[in-house]
Amino acid sequence: METWNSFFNKGKHSLTRHKPHEALPFFIEALNCCPVTDNKSHARILFYLGATLKKLRFDNSALKSWILGMKFNKVGYSFKMIQRFSNEYGMIKQDSTSMDDWQAFFSLQLAKYIQGKKTKKIGSPAELDMVKDLIYDFWKEVQGHIADMKANEKTAFFRSVTIMFPIPGNRQEFATQEAIPYNFRLKKHITGTMRCFCGSNIPYALCCGRITSGEELINGCF
Ligand SMILES: [Zn+2]
Structure with missing residues (x-):
């Protein structure tokens, strides 16, 4: 039986050979086989899945994948991609x-x-x-x-x-x-950059406050 790791490596191999359409099913399979408790591996797979989706021009799905990756591991690579490609609404950045x-x-x-x-x-x-x-x-x-x-x-x-x-x-x-979301403990309105109140530890605009495209x-x- 193949492990998540072997699917993951096949996916990365396809990606480095500029074949994102081949890489996509491998990363999805890796995600399906990865043990539920392994947060760091989930974060890694989701980062590469996002990169693959971005290459295939599914920009919104790519962003979603990175945001999910960040929920598994907030110091992961996905954070940089989100900063680069998302706006203050937690959506894909436009030209203006x-x-x-x-x-x-x-x-x-x-x-x-x-x-x-x-x-x-x-x-x-x-x-x-x-x-x-x-x-x-x-x-x-x-x-x-x-x-x-x-x-x-x-x-x-x-x-x-x-x-x-x-x-x-x-x-x-x-x-x-x-209503504008309000944090009663801090007695402050919740802005997009504040940690989400659901406990995910990622910014509100990327979590429960995210606007679905x-x-x-x-x-x-x-
Ligand atoms: Zn949340």
């Missing part, structure tokens, strides 16, 4: 701050739309276009209000914007106002 903001606003609103649907998914490319156009109409207004806000304030504001999406007879109620919401993780 306003693109980062748009991506966060779009993803939060898309999540609301999907949650409000009975099927919990987007049915067609045309539906996605319609939703995107609607969110963009609001964005032009929203953009004017966020100039002096910090990331966590922007996140709360983006969430609080209510768009009346056309989902006839299918709408569920959801809260329109979402639109791509992940539509396609799932990988």
